[in-house]
Each structure stands twice: as C-alpha cells, then as structure tokens.
Amino acid sequence: MDNKRRKxxxxxxxxxxxxxxxxxxxxxxxxxxxxxxxxxxDKEKKAKQWAMVIDTRKFxxxxxxxxxxxxxxxxxxxPEDIPNKKQEIKWIWEDEFEHVFPDQxxxxxxxxxxxxxxxxxxNHCQHPPCxxxxxxxxxxxxxxxxxxxxxxxxxxxxxxxxxxxxxSRSFNFRDPAPYVKHKNPDFPTRMRGVVExxxxxxxxxxxxxxxxCVEASNGAMIFGDLMDPNSxxxxxxxxxxxxxxxxxxxxxxxxxxxI
Amino acid sequence: MLEKAFYGxxxxxxxxxxxxxxxxxxxxxxxxxxxxxxxVTGMGRDVxxxxxxxxxxxxxxxxxxxxxxxIPLYLHNYKKFEKVVTFAEFMAVAAVMICLGFIIVDLxxxxxxxxxxxxxxxxSILFYDMIVLNxxxxxxxxxxxxxxxxxxxxxxxxxxxxxxxxxxxxxxxSIHTVTAFLYQGLPGRHFWLSAIMAARFLSSxxxxxxxxxxxxxxxxxxxxxxxxxxxxxxxxxxxxxxAMIINVFFYSLxxxxxxxxxxxxxxxxxxxxxxxxxxxxxxxxxxxVMAISGLACLIILIPPKFRNNQDLLVxxxxxxxxxxxxxxGLGLVVGGFIPNPFGKVVEYRPxxxxxxxxxxxxxxxxxxxxxxWKVGVGVKREVGxxxx
Ligand code: SF4
Ligand code: SF4
Numbered sequence: 004m005d006n007k008r009r010k011x012x013x014x015x016x017x018x019x020x021x022x023x024x025x026x027x028x029x030x031x032x033x034x035x036x037x038x039x040x041x042x043x044x045d046k047e048k049k050a051k052q053w054a055m056v057i058d059t060r061k062f063x064x065x066x067x068x069x070x071x072x073x074x075x076x077x078x079x080x081x082p083e084d085i086p087n088k089k090q091e092i093k094w095i096w097e098d099e100f101e102h103v104f105p106d107q108x109x110x111x112x113x114x115x116x117x118x119x120x121x122x123x124x125x126n127h128c129q130h131p132p133c134x135x136x137x138x139x140x141x142x143x144x145x146x147x148x149x150x151x152x153x154x155x156x157x158x159x160x161x162x163x164x165x166x167x168x169x170x171s172r173s174f175n176f177r178d179p180a181p182y183v184k185h186k187n188p189d190f191p192t193r194m195r196g197v198v199e200x201x202x203x204x205x206x207x208x209x210x211x212x213x214x215x216c217v218e219a220s221n222g223a224m225i226f227g228d229l230m231d232p233n234s235x236x237x238x239x240x241x242x243x244x245x246x247x248x249x250x251x252x253x254x255x256x257x258x259x260x261x262i
Numbered sequence: 263m264l265e266k267a268f269y270g271x272x273x274x275x276x277x278x279x280x281x282x283x284x285x286x287x288x289x290x291x292x293x294x295x296x297x298x299x300x301x302v303t304g305m306g307r308d309v310x311x312x313x314x315x316x317x318x319x320x321x322x323x324x325x326x327x328x329x330x331x332x333i334p335l336y337l338h339n340y341k342k343f344e345k346v347v348t349f350a351e352f353m354a355v356a357a358v359m360i361c362l363g364f365i366i367v368d369l370x371x372x373x374x375x376x377x378x379x380x381x382x383x384x385x386s387i388l389f390y391d392m393i394v395l396n397x398x399x400x401x402x403x404x405x406x407x408x409x410x411x412x413x414x415x416x417x418x419x420x421x422x423x424x425x426x427x428x429x430x431x432x433x434x435x436s437i438h439t440v441t442a443f444l445y446q447g448l449p450g451r452h453f454w455l456s457a458i459m460a461a462r463f464l465s466s467x468x469x470x471x472x473x474x475x476x477x478x479x480x481x482x483x484x485x486x487x488x489x490x491x492x493x494x495x496x497x498x499x500x501x502x503x504x505a506m507i508i509n510v511f512f513y514s515l516x517x518x519x520x521x522x523x524x525x526x527x528x529x530x531x532x533x534x535x536x537x538x539x540x541x542x543x544x545x546x547x548x549x550x551v552m553a554i555s556g557l558a559c560l561i562i563l564i565p566p567k568f569r570n571n572q573d574l575l576v577x578x579x580x581x582x583x584x585x586x587x588x589x590x591g592l593g594l595v596v597g598g599f600i601p602n603p604f605g606k607v608v609e610y611r612p613x614x615x616x617x618x619x620x621x622x623x624x625x626x627x628x629x630x631x632x633x634x635w636k637v638g639v640g641v642k643r644e645v646g647x648x649x650x
Contacts, residue, residue: 176306196370252449
C-alpha cells in the first residue's frame with residue numbers, strides 16, 4: 004500500500020476513534036498551547052489600576068454616543084445587528100440613566116436625568132465577581148487592573164454572566180463572523196460558545212495609545228491610573244462629584260460617572 | 263453481574279428500546295445545537311441560564327436524597343431499609359449522570375470541558391461542584407456495586423464499603439450545599455442572595471428525592487414482584503413529610519424577609535413569579551400550581567391515616583414532585599435573572615430544541631437507572647429475596 008493511502012487510513016481511523024469518544028480533533032487541539040513570542044513594546048502605557056471617568060454632561064446628542072460606540076465596535080470585531088435582540092453582543096452601549104443606575108431609583112428624578120442616556124460598559128471592577136467565579140481563569144485580572152478574557156480557554160459555562168451585577172458580558176450564542184461589519188485582522192475574532200466584553204483596549208495601551216472610545220469622545224471620557232495621585236483621572240475625580248454603579252455590592256467599579 | 267441486564271422479557275426490552283429511541287431523537291436536536299450554538303435555545307444575555315441548569319439543580323437534589331435511606335440504615339441500624347438501599351444508591355448514580363449531562367449540554371464549548379481540570383481554580387464554586395459531584399458519583403458506584411456483588415456471591419458486605427457509606431453521608435450534604443453556593447454567593451442577584459438558600463435546597467431535595475424513589479419502587483413492585491416492604495415505604499413517607507414541612511417553612515421565611523422589609527430588589531422576583539412584573543408574567547400560572555400542590559400534598563401527608571393509604575400517598579407524592587420541580591426546576595434559576603441588572607424584565611421560554619435535548623438527558627438517566635435496577639432485581643431474585 005502506498006504511503007499516502009496508509010496515512011489517510013490512519014487519519015480516518017484516529018478521527019473515527021476520537022469522534023467516537025466525543026472528542027473531535029478540533030476539540031483535542033484546543034488543549035495544546037499555541038507557542039509564540041510576545042515582545043513588549045517600550046511605548047506601552049503602564050498603570051496599577053486603569054480607570055475611566057465618563058462625563059455624562061458632555062454626551063448631548065445621539066451622535067456623541069454613536070461616535071464613541073462605533074469607535075469601539077469597528078476595531079474589536081464586535082458583531083452588530085444580530086437578529087435575536089436577546090442574544091446581542093455589546094461592549095459599550097447607551098441605556099437610560101434609570102437602567103444603568105437602578106439603585107438611584109427616585110420617582111421625582113430631575114427631568115434631565117429622566118431622559119438622560121448614559122454609557123454602559125464593563126467596570127473593570129477592583130473585586131470582580133466574574134473573575135471570582137470563572138472555573139477556568141478564562142476571565143482574570145491583570146496586574147494593571149484590566150479584567151481580561153482568554154477567548155480560547157473559555158468553556159462557555161456563562162457563570163461569569165450570572166455573577167456580573169452590571170450585565171456587562173455577552174455570550175456568542177451563534178457564530179459572530181457574519182455580523183462583523185468592519186473586520187480587523189489585528190484583533191482576535193471570537194467563535195460561538197464563548198463570552199466576551201470590553202477589555203479597556205489593552206491592545207492599544209500596549210501600543211502606547213488611549214482606548215478608542217476615549218480618543219473618539221472629544222474629552223468626554225478620561226482615562227488613567229487610579230492609583231497614581233497625579234494622573235488625569237485622579238484630578239478629575241478630585242474636582243467633580245462622581246458616582247459608580249451599585250457601590251453597595253463591594254465590587255469597586257473603576258468606571259466613574261460625572262452627572 | 264452486569265449480564266443480568268441482557269436477559270429480560272419483552273416488556274423490559276420494549277422499555278429499553280423506547281428509551282433508546284427517545285435518546286436518539288434528542289441527540290439529533292443536540293447535534294443541531296452543537297453545529298449552530300446555543301442560539302437554538304431561548305436563553306439570552308439577560309436570562310443566561312435556563313432549562314438545562316435548572317434541571318441540573320433539581321437533580322443534584324435527587325442525587326443527594328439517597329442519604330435519607332443511608333442515614334437510617336447506617337447510623338440508626340434501621341434494617342427495614344436494607345432491601346431498598348441499593349436501589350436508592352443506584353438512583354443517585356443515575357441522577358448524578360443526569361446532572362453531568364445537563365452541564366455538558368449547557369456549555370458553549372463542551373470539548374473544552376477539561377479546562378476545568380487543567381486550570382484548577384479554587385476560588386470558583388464550580389470547581390468544587392465538579393469535585394463533589396464526581397466524588398459522589400464514584401462513592402455511590404463503588405458502594406452499591408460492591409455490596410450487590412457481595413450479595414450475589416452470598417458473602418457479607420465488605421468492611422470498606424461501610425466506611426465509604428459513612429463518608430457518603432456528609433458528601434451528599436456537600437453536593438447540594440455547594441450547588442446552592444453557586445447561586446447564593448453572587449452579588450446583585452437578590453433572589454438568590456439568601457443565607458437560607460442551601461438549607462432550602464437540602465429540605466426540598468430530601469422530600470422530592472425520596473418521593474421519586476417511592477414512586478419508582480412502587481412501579482418496580484408492580485413489574486417485578488420486588489417488595490420494598492410496607493414498613494420501608496411508610497418510613498420514607500414520614501421522612502418526606504417532615505422534609506416537605508421544613509421546605510414550605512423555609513420558603514415562607516424568604517417571603518417574610520422580602521415583603522416585611524419592603525426592599526424593592528428583594529421583592530421584585532417574587533412579584534414577577536406570582537403576579538407578573540412590568541406586564542410580563544409567563545411563570546405566574548406555574549407558580550400558583552406550585553403553591554397549591556405544595557400545600558395540598560401536605561394535607562394528605564400530615565395525617566397518618568391519609569399518608570398510610572398507598573393510593574392517597576401516590577397522589578400526594580405526585581403533587582409534591584410537581585411543586586418542588588416547579589420551584590427548583592423552573593422558578594428558581596430563571597427567576598434569579600428577572601429582573602435583569604438594569605431592573606428590566608426580559609423573559610425566557612425554552613425552545614423545542616431545549617426540550618428535546620432535555621428529553622435526551624432524561625432518557626439517558628432513565629436508561630442508566632433501568633439497567634442498574636435490572637441488575638439489582640436480577641441479583642435479588644437469584645439469592646431468593648424476590649420470589650421467582
Ligand atoms: S463589570 Fe462585570 S464583567 Fe466587568 S469586571 Fe465588573 S463584574 Fe466583571
Ligand atoms: S463562560 Fe468562560 S469566562 Fe465565563 S465563567 Fe465560564 S469559562 Fe469563565
């Protein structure tokens with residue numbers, strides 16, 4: 004028998020055996036580490052705990068929100084217009100004040116806040132429940148405070164979605180590829196069956212750039228190191244009254260809102 | 263010993279083939295889900311766990327309940343349970359298999375399941391759940407199979423299975439406690455954030471599990487002449503009654519705390535479940551069926567005169583299983599996600615795919631149970647415990 008045929012037969016036998024045990028080749032391969040070399044850029048921005056301040060007063064028109072949201076979606080391969088609204092993927096989006104801050108419920112809320120839309124995104128909590136519950140460490144906290152996702156390790160148990168008190172996480176109920184409008188080959192794409200969320204533009208920080216939304220916000224969003232008293236965020240926090248989402252839960256969100 | 267499962271009458275084979283057909287139909291749905299992802303389910307970003315995880319939760323309870331037979335037998339030397347203990351342990355094995363099945367069908371990337379082992383994460387409750395569930399499965403297989411084998415060889419039970427049986431007692435409590443911890447430790451999910459959750463889980467497990475066991479034993483008696491004994495059934499019924507009373511009591515504690523304190527987040531899910539919220543209330547009918555059947559079964563169970571009447575007992579147990587199943591297998595998990603973190607009500611309804619896949623897992627569990635019980639009956643018949 005020629006070698007090629009033997010190889011094919013062997014391959015067929017092995018894959019049949021694997022298929023029989025319920026482990027497709029693709030599945031087996033997912034356990035092997037991908038070895039590559041990562042070189043840190045010396046432009047990299049560093050911090051002890053990245054944080055963001057959102058100045059809600061500066062978001063006046065639909066356009067203001069759209070610009071920021073588009074900036075994120077277009078570079079992160081975020082699928083848009085998924086037919087089933089309940090299974091949408093969202094990294095950063097706008098919602099009513101009352102929904103983002105449900106604990107600020109007040110039937111006599113000033114008009115301005117009633118109609119106010121605010122941005123909602125992952126808070127990169129200092130004590131993130133999503134990290135606490137993840138059984139595989141596919142969600143983990145980096146030393147710079149970013150709550151990070153390993154899309155290749157996530158098993159899709161969605162425990163983190165039950166644990167996040169802010170609804171910041173999305174699950175790929177279907178293959179997202181057909182819904183990604185602007186494909187960015189430099190950023191990881193996701194497959195169905197894994198969870199994703201905002202990652203504070205870790206890839207841009209590594210290149211010495213500010214997060215995309217911050218850059219597109221015309222100064223309505225401020226980003227910096229929460230642990231550095233001289234940082235821009237700390238300055239803004241000193242000078243303005245800010246609130247965070249659901250502070251009573253002990254998660255210590257790192258996204259602050261000026262109202 | 264396993265060969266006993268290969269000899270059966272026509273009725274037995276019809277049943278086995280029937281289960282295999284159900285599994286086959288369900289697996290077509292599962293293959294479809296594997297290919298297209300969980301988009302075929304009714305789950306979404308708001309209700310991100312649904313029917314699968316709810317069934318998982320219910321069946322952890324059923325598995326744990328074998329301890330209600332083990333404790334009287336091993337700690338109180340209650341000999342009347344000697345005949346049924348193997349069947350109870352076999353039921354626990356089948357129940358754990360159902361749990362594992364539901365976990366697997368719920369995963370987005372099931373082939374990566376072993377990442378839980380490769381990256382052990384002691385701060386995740388799911389990590390402990392994996393340990394205790396698999397440990398419990400192993401314990402029950404070892405104990406029941408080896409004891410039955412000893413019966414088969416007509417030798418006394420080995421000492422070490424007795425030691426394992428003792429270990430299995432706290433272990434049974436641990437599986438359901440840890441399962442409750444999956445829920446009750448999450449900030450911001452107010453319906454679950456209750457210190458009494460684990461206790462509630464255990465009490466509902468210790469009535470619903472034995473209730474299922476009694477019904478199954480009565481069926482077994484009909485089809486095989488195996489007699490679990492009047493006394494054993496009565497004692498189980500008593501245990502079920504106490505556990506159900508405690509379960510209803512615990513539920514009312516939740517209601518008191520939520521409504522007397524008048525804290526909106528604590529009330530919200532209860533209002534959604536029993537009355538409807540923001541114009542949504544697809545579970546309202548179910549929840550009232552739960553409330554009524556839960557109380558009705560107690561009316562039959564509490565007076566000994568009713569309880570000891572086997573026909574009435576069967577009615578009571580069916581009502582009880584219905585009530586506890588709606589509570590844990592429907593309302594508890596789905597309710598915990600409603601309202602969502604934004605205070606909005608987004609509802610959930612399982613799809614046909616989900617139900618077919620659940621049918622696959624259920625029939626797989628029943629299949630395992632059938633095989634194990636068949637072996638059990640075969641051995642007992644051979645050693646003369648059952649008339650030939
Ligand atoms: S907002 Fe949610 S997803 Fe983001 S870190 Fe906090 S808990 Fe995790
Ligand atoms: S879905 Fe993925 S990231 Fe979330 S808890 Fe499970 S394994 Fe971790």
